[in-house]
């Protein structure tokens with residue numbers, strides 16, 4: 001198997017918008033807590049990438065990464081630098097997603113390492129993220145050296161819409 005991590009510019013996003021939409025749609029359908037609630041259609045997923053994400057990439061405020069296995073895009077993450085003027089030394093990690101068919105092959109770890117390399121190359125000193133407390137992503141981030149800042153109860157509605165989930169804020173000094 002051939003693994004590839006690459007940055008997507010606007011043209012790359014447009015070319016891969018179907019695959020990116022598939023990843024987000026499949027992840028949310030499988031219960032991922034990444035900002036969306038059910039019902040969540042494939043068109044909703046596509047609109048996220050072709051709207052907000054595309055604008056951010058075009059404006060230089062977001063770096064979009066894609067992970068491929070044997071030429072199929074199955075994972076993604078974003079380095080989000082759309083932050084206030086007093087926080088230009090840091091970035092947020094946004095929408096780390098691996099298609100349910102492609103998990104536990106190390107793709108999320110590879111994506112995060114590429115994101116951190118990009119942040120360092122840009123002179124950033126701090127990356128921040130939050131993840132639903134207890135999710136699979138928490139040990140992933142801990143294993144990459146992220147420290148836990150704390151937890152906030154009742155932070156977000158679960159995608160099923162039936163309860164509120166806590167979130168864990170984590171950070172890493174680069």
Ligand SMILES: CC(C)(COP(=O)(O)OP(=O)(O)OC[C@H]1O[C@@H](n2cnc3c(N)ncnc32)[C@H](O)[C@@H]1OP(=O)(O)O)[C@@H](O)C(=O)NCCC(=O)NCCS
Pocket residue numbers: 027032033034095096097098099102103104105106107108109110129130131132135136137139140141143
């Ligand atoms: C979280 C997610 C991105 C992990 O993607 P992945 O490519 O399967 O992760 P990796 O294969 O790189 O896993 C790296 C390490 O993370 C941890 N990990 C990943 N998935 C895990 C799981 N389901 N349970 C426990 N630990 C897990 C393990 O330590 C793993 O190392 P190992 O396989 O050697 O044990 C993926 O499950 C996903 O897309 N989930 C839904 C979206 C989401 O929650 N994103 C995070 C938002 S903050």
